[in-house]
Amino acid sequence: MPPLEGAEQGKVITRFAPNPDGPLHIGNIRAMLLSHEYARIYQGKFILRLEDTDPRTKKPILHIYNDEKRDYEYILRDLEWFEAYPDEIYIQSDRLKIYYDVARELFSKEALYVCFCSKEEISKKRVAGLQCEHRNRGIEENLRDFEALIQGSLIEQQPVVRIKTDLSHPDPSVRDWIAFRVIDPVKYPHPRISAIESYLGHKPYLWPTYNFASTIDDHLMGITHIFRAKEHMGNTVKQSFIYKAMNWIQPFTIHYGRIKFEGAVLSKSKIIDGIKKGIYEGFQDVDLATIMAFRMRGFLAKSIKQAILEMGAKPVEAKISFETLHAINRKIIDPIADRYFFVPNPVSVKLRLDQRVLIRRQLHPSRNDFFEFELSPKNGYVDIFLDSRDIQDNFEVRLIELGNFRITRRENFYEGILLGDQSLEYAREKKLRLIQWVSEDHSINAVVKVPSYIFGKKNIYGKVEDHVKNLKPNTFIQFVRNFFVKFHGIDNKDAIFYYLHD
């Protein structure tokens, strides 16, 4: 991690400020990881701030898990998964009075005004760089209207509170941007409305915009360094007008580019829509780029952290490298993941055997752990499954830890016959393919949930050795020659797995 500009040991305060209108995803986790990491490096403070000031267009989601004890706990759980424990937690909807107070001060400095212009009117004026008649009203008049707005009067006129900036600023959106707007609490009730009402003494009508609330909080919370995506660059300019008016020092701001994600869905509206339509199983669906989904699939938090932190913080778009993420995760998982045989596209094959065979399967190539089971022929045959892609007609093959066979197509089945030489050396010499297999008696159905952008389908079906029934849920294993998976559990006698990576 490169050093932080203007950072002093013990004095760095960073914040992660998501909108709790959905669970965290791989995109916003970057700000979180950078903020947390730098706070720890400099032994400073890391603050979590929930920015829920728009019940109209960004309706907050209060809970996702059904055992949450506090509001927006699902966000905190995502942070805790990364071991990013916040030193302080704030919710902006608890702080309306604070924003009102700062606003009163700004009114008295003649930096704010209540504006009754319609959207159309103001946009015309803005483009022309003209001011409206409300801009130069007196302090008392403005304050009187402001108090009325807080109480919910005057709202039918749809007024807003604007901050005086530079009417000739090249970016028109900077010109007298909106600090507060009225949101109808009946039409758009905030999910925390009762908590808000109880400290406010009435329903909330007047809500600060992001730029206002965020700036006030950044200052009041003593934030020294802000990490934000580069789409916020314009906001840094807008916010500078509050710092100037209040005579506050603006924190150092580091802008980074958006993370581009091939395949996985990141858009909150698409996610919520997809869940409603049943396209996704929930926020943890494997097709989504939510942290919940990554966790479900079995990625380790430290792998994601490393991959993202290695990208640095340049203000350009960065494609997250799946290759790198997989490689990092694989290095951690590989030594602990036991190997099991998994046969997708299973085709039944009858092995001609005249006596029982004890099979000893090594669980991991670098460890001497085994499990054993016995193959007992019935009517001279043992039924096994092979991957249809491994089967040709009339060919020799080494079935791993079983023996060398010649497989031949019969009228309505495949038959496997033991070769004279059963040695591994023979298989190596003849360059036989070493393939995995499962026996009918010692296997169960397996379902692997896999993101649809990997194989083009969401579920892979096959047969897996029934020894997996002994595994604890959330155990990492490798399907030999296929890919790594996370064992999720047994559902109705079928083993459920989540695809991780190859």
Next chain:
RNA sequence: GCCUCGGUAGUUUAGUCCGGAUAAGAAUACCGGCCUCUCAAGCCGGGGAUCGCGGGUUCAAAUCCCGCCCGAGGCACCA
């Protein structure tokens, strides 16, 4: 259209502010070898970047200046 930011191996990235220290370091991917009852991992070795293009300043430029090209973002009563 206007404004802002970026462009270093296939990919991600260090170095750019304060020009020179091995004529560019790392990770991942790729190629070869060893090992292995996985075409993985591990170990050993290897190739790969005229630092977007053109010009200028300088004894010396990825680093400074100018022009161009390409990419991304912003231009909300969203965060």
